[in-house]
Amino acid sequence: MSDEKSAVKLGECHKPHGIKGGFLLHLYNTNESCLKPNVSVSLLPLDERSQISQKGRTLKIKSIQFSPKTICYFQGIEDRNEVEAMLPFEIYVDRELLPKTKQGVYYVHDLLSAQVFVNNELIGTIRDFYTNASEQVIFVIKTASDEIDIPFTKEFFLEVNVAEKKVIVNLPEYI
DSSP states (O other), rough: OOOOEEEEEEEEEEETTTTEEEEEESSSSTTTOOOOOEEEEEEESSSOOOOOOOOOOOEEEEEEEEESEEEETTTTSSSSSHHHHOSSEEEEEEEEOOOOOOOOOOOGGGGGGGEEEEETTEEEEEEEEEEEEEEEEEEEESSSOOEEEESTTTEEEEETTTTEEEEEEEOTOOO
16 A cells, blocks of 8 residues: 555454355445455454554455455465454555545545534544444544544534544434
8 A cells, every 4th residue: 555544444354254265354335345356455453363464464356246245355365274363354445446536425434533523612533433233334433531432324423524624423312
């Protein structure tokens, strides 16, 4: 990848597929994926169980299938033992490979490090995001004393300004 700022997180991998070096990927969006054979991706370890270096590992996709599950094979990975040693990891791709967005449309990744406001008061920044079992995006907001998770819905995210890296939220009652 050209640099860290151009890297966009596409998903994660927690499970192998089969015995011949397959990975069962959990992608945030499979509808318009830029992943295809010969595309390079960067893999970063999710925790200490992964034997991928903290600096990451770049691999090229050998083959990928999106339906009903996303199953991927990388060039040079041929057996389940090597797959299991790499798990769990995050999957990143160069932003240049993503389709250009229209005016007013953005990638969820663009909101990372955005300042979060409630009633004109800065409460923290967006640190990360993930999808829940319902495939709903949940943002992780780092406050001065804690982290809070908020679903990315119109009810909670009242205003999003990607250019200024600023969001205005309505906190859920449980927070």
